[in-house]
Amino acid sequence: MRETHLERLLKDLGLEHLYQEKLTLSKILQIDEKTISDEPPQCNSDLPWYFLKKLMMVNVTARNVQLTSACESVSDPEGAEFDLDKLLGSLPSDNKLNPLDVITALFLCSDGFVQQELALKMSMCQFAVPLLLPNCGTNQCTLMLWAMRDIVKKYRPSSLAESKGFIEDRLVVSELPMISVVRLGECSLSKSEILNKLLSNSQQYHDTFVHRNMEGGDCARQISNGLTEISWYLPCGNKNMDVFSEPVAVANLRGDIASFETQFSFLCQTSAAVFVFFDDLDSECELLTNQHHKAQIFLVGNHQSGRLSLDALSRLAKKMNLSNSQIILRTKQMNDADFIKSLHKAVNNVIENSKMKMKIEQMADIAHELEILVDEDCEKCRTAKKNADAITAKIKDIPKYKETQLPLQGETWKELTRLEKEEFRLRKVGSQNIEMYKSDLQKKKAKLRNKQNSSEMSDAMTCFISAISTPSTERCYFLKWMRLNLDNLSRQMLSGLREVYKTKSKSPENKEEIKEIDQQLSNSSLGIEHFFREMGQIYEASVSLPETNRSRKQLKHLPKLCAELLLDGLPVELVDGDASNIPLRWVTDVLSQLNKLVSPQNKILVVTVLGVQSTGKSTLLNTMFGVQFAVSSGRCTRGAFMLLIKVNEDMKKELGCDFLMIIDTEGLKSPELSKLDNSYEHDNELATLVVGLSDITIINIAMENSTEMKDILQIVVHAFLRMKEVGKKPKCQFVHQNVADVSAPEKNIRERELLLEQLNEMTQAAAKMEKKEEYKNFTDVMEYNPDTGNMYIPGLWNGSPPMAPVNAGYSEAVYELKKNILQVLGNHETSANNIPEFTEWITSLWTAVKHENFIFSFRNSLVADAYMKLCTEYNKWEWAFKKEMYSWTNTAETKISNFGNVQSEVSDIGQLLRKLKTEASSELFKRETKLLENLEEYFKKTEGHVYLVEPYREDFANSAKSLRREVESSVYNQLTAATDVRRGMNEVDKIKMNHTKELGDRVHALIEECRKKKVDMTDKKLDEEFNTMWDKMVNERTFPKQETIDVMRSVFHHLMENLRQKGSHAMELLNQKRLQDCGKIPFKYSAKGFLNQTKHRVLNFLSFEDQVKALQKLADCIITDCSQSVKEKVKTKNNYHDNFIQEILHMINLKLENSQDVKIPTDFEVSLKQHICADAAREFQRMHEDFIQVNDPYRCLCQNKEKFRANFKDEFHERDQCQKKAKEFTDDCLKPAVVKFVSKSLGPDIIDDMTRRIKFSTRVFFEYSVLLDLIRKDNFEVYLSYINSYEQYVKKWIFDEMLELLTNESVSEFEDKHLRSSIKSINDAVNKAQAKEGGNLQKLIQDIRQELGESLVISGDSLSPFMILNNVDPKQFAQWLTECVKDMAKNLRKKFKATEVITKLTSVDVKPHIELYKKLVGCGKQCPFCKAPCEAGAAEHKQHFTSFHRPDGLGRYRWDGNKKLATDICTSSVISDIRFCCAATNNEPHPYKEYRQIFPDWLIAPDTSLKASDYWKYVLTKFNNEFAEEYEAEPAEIPDTWKKITKQQIEESLKKLLGEEENSEIKKQTNKQTKKPW
Ligand SMILES: Nc1nc2c(ncn2[C@@H]2O[C@H](COP(=O)(O)OP(=O)(O)OP(=O)(O)O)[C@@H](O)[C@H]2O)c(=O)[nH]1
């Protein structure tokens, strides 16, 4: 019937499926809803999980597993009546469970690793652990040897009390005497309770064994009879406290020995003494007499029970040959204390005298003899042990072993680390050529890697790798065995050293000694992490081999192995604390394998801990998450370890991640200690990395060393400040440990304020060091709430170790902390990183850390990505803004142009302008607000890492504002200009109108006259009549000439205003030469003002001649641009407007401001402006005169003479002129208007189309595309023109590229669209006008015009000839008009198709290439050293940056002495100790490191990848001679490593930069249907 017992219980507990399947570690460690819920258990099936949850957090209350609901339901309301039955009824019901049953059931349902974990945690709680586990299903029991393997305890036996030494041992291998306690028959004494009392010292009682007076202890045991538990008493070396002065194991068999003979026999064979408890016995008791005992038997009877037959007892004693001392009776006079005293005496006696000591490991043999199972007997466990033993058996001397078997991680790896860091830091470069030096370092590195590769893999590593390639369970056993073995090997050595280290480090006087010990500690430690570290090195070295290499291929699978282990919950070393480095390639590949294993469930959140050495960081994490980071007193964790914890489905959504990654770190050293070995740097690196990686950082502060903490906080604050700067927002949680008082939180308010004060102070100090003085408070650096950001945790031990259990308060507080942390993580302010992103963080953080100046060195492709996304979005908004404003302005302009010709609600054009300006402002405001809102919305997103670009947010907001300002001023200018032009035209129009009217009158008079003549009027005659009339009219009328203005004078006036702010010298220079005389010969700068400025020439900088050349080049460039712009203006055939010259002057100013490499001498500026203005003035004058000429009323009249004549004749003959006039109207009025409309609208369309393509989407992609195209051409001349005339080059490039992309069809499609729309508005207008009753042709046309007033500009001038028509039927005219318009559309369409794209591009109003250029060329600033263009995306940015710095030689820099082109690259120079001179430093040498003092708005990030500049290295290497010749210098000395860079590599990497986006772009575009292939 027992079977059903077990089954029933398991079912009750909901464990039945696990009996076969077994519970695994990853299952109990995973984070699920129960983790953070405080719900008490509701039903029996909750109990095991409740117990597990508490136990895993080492909570001593874990065994109190009862359903609270059972008690609550019977609790009576206040004042209920007395009811005896009810009171009795509320006594324990049989629904309750004995804790032992729960424990037994759990052990039965767990795999070996969970059992180990259970036993370990139970022993930490000072609970007895199962020694023999019964299985009432099979009637067998198992010796739980494996389960107890993990328990290590430290104690001090009396022999060491003096010396203060101690013993640290794994209990299963300690030889200890064991005392067993068993029961024979019924017994009224609770032997468990008595044992507890025996083992507790007087101050503190602890329930080691579950006993009947405990909660649930009285419930009938269902499956735990036969359970034998074991516990240990371990002394602390204090006579007053120790119950026993020597260690002793205590076993306790549950149940009657009569039923559990096997167990009893086992105990008799293994114990030093067996205490048999009984109430009553029979003298024949064979059970006792038949045994062949090794153990001394004690009989313990309870005389108080009254059932004891003394007679039988004495007979039995005789039979068994027992002495008096072996019989202990609880007599009537005895109380508990007395009774326990006598027991104590007996036990003490045994401990002191017995020779019978046995390791639990040895008990396995006895178990075998008794056919007791041993948990270690399983096949997998045995093979694993064999494998592990094979490796560890060979270890004799740890340092030597490491040298021979794990050789790669030794000095070679450390040396590699040194080289790597030097490559980034360039501390020892001295006066050498940087690039040569770097090249040397790289060669040295390659050599070391070669050396690593040259040796065969050691035996140990071969065995190790083959053993971890076994299936999962066996591998886990193997690793555990390795850990146990290695730990056993090094423990003695290490625990001693650690203790010494701990004491010495408290008073670091003897520094050398401490350093020595530290070194020894690191030398003598050998754990599995060293084997994995070696694996990493083997892998890293193999990666430097060619891909086809055989051994590289063979090692390819290593990362996957390691990834699997990580998934199994093994802590994997992230930072090697000895070498102080991360094997980046290894870690990256492991993580990417991990990603493959778990994708798409690959989101992780990271929890890390930082704090002083040995302050219980690892303990805290272990308690919190139930994991097993190495824990020990004294210096223990080295470097940093990462560990994965699964998040269960039910919590994934809440936490927003699939895994938690826990990172445990090496304790930071106190300043005293760090001074010894300069580990300050190491600590700093580690803290920065860890904070950078974490989503939440636990700052562990142990109260007793809060002063030390203060200094360490400095490091932490630095790390946070750096993260703030690079855009990561880690959260932090301060944990104050060893705060005993319950009132701590209140008492600690003051404490907290103090902490915040200190943090603020430190923030200021750190900010100063990082040159970020704007940070004044800790809260500026991160979100920190002193109230919620602090947790107080009482001491770990309740009492003094080793006998102290873990403090329940500790466990509870840690649980609170855990809930708190999970809750903070669950606040989805930002979405969790996925594994590749996390890897990216590791890489970029670590590379930046390797640089000295972290903040400026940090570059992260995630940030770059996020920035790019933001740019792309912003560009879209910006373009939408501009486009809408274009079309608004178009309409407004049309309104102005039509003013006077169509009716308007305002009578005065000035009023119209004011009205439009107001409208413009509100339009702009509306759109600016929209843009800012978009930005706001964008930053609210949680995905896409928007928080990373938070620092750039202001740039974009400012850009939006400046965009508004810019567009506003340009719209105002445009409107004003249009108004002014219209005003001018108004006069002319009026005159013309009068003329036409008069002419009309005269023509009609003439017709009358001719008709009266009654003669046949031949055409000739009519002509003559008309001519006479015409001449007469022309003679009679006076035609006032339009006055021309003196453009030159006006221009001079503006130039003077412009130069006034430059001071009197400029004005003097301006007045020295007449503007009319300027600009007639090509501009040549004579450098008068320049000569006396340069006193000496300096190394590495533009020579005087070069500067003059540079100025000349600048001038040429500006002149070209300006004359281009003037030409554009002239082409519009508009009247001159003062705005024009102002625009030109503004343009010059901008360009001069942008040129940073040379100081602009005043005389240069003045003469350049004179030159350009004079030229422009002449052009504008001509334009102005042309305009006057074209619009001259007399000329216009004459121009239309023939038309008038024809009209006259038609009228005379009363011919039907409808068709003809309709055609004329169409051709003369509508067509130009339509063409103009189309041309105005075409530009934005083309831009629309272009910006959808990657290369024109953002500044950076544009730059990449240009570079990619350049390298494809790979032609010296092309490079040269790119480098030396960037603006011109890219302008042309954009234009060419557009021509390439635009086809005739695509463009005419856009045109067609607008054509159709304008035809539609014409037709609508005609229909509307026609619908109006009455009127004549003039009226009709006027109506049509009115209708079109906002969309098309139909010039009044062209209307003239119609004005004299009388007898045209409007209806018919309208009909014809519709026909003609149809024809016109057809013709125009044909014409559009036939016109070359290039012609269109140059004639459209908004020039797409110029607009694109403006958008893509960025701010136009160039790196002050190498001239690489800035690639910032926001128009208004505080800081310029670029990712493609070039060797200075490409920018004409050469060494003064030998004239060789320089190879230095800004990215390296700025971290070296080299100095530079230039105009900005007044030609005084200035350290590169402090370049920001001179160029504060440039950010030159040290090259983190050491790859970005490869592009230009390649170019200089390939065209070294050509450049040298061109620049009149000697060829550069090319470092060897440069020569290895190939064109393909560069092309590939650029393609990748573009390509990734290319794909996503294509995806995005599929629904937008673009017809052209990209
Ligand atoms: N008395 C006391 N001991 C503690 C407490 N917390 C941890 N310990 C013990 O302190 C020792 C060091 O704990 P660890 O968790 O290894 O400390 P750590 O900060 O990880 O140490 P390192 O990694 O070497 O810097 C262990 O023996 C712990 O049992 C505590 O609150 N009070």
Ligand SMILES: [Mg+2]
């Ligand atoms: Mg630790």
Ligand SMILES: [Zn+2]
């Ligand atoms: Zn540069």
Ligand SMILES: [Zn+2]
């Ligand atoms: Zn810039």
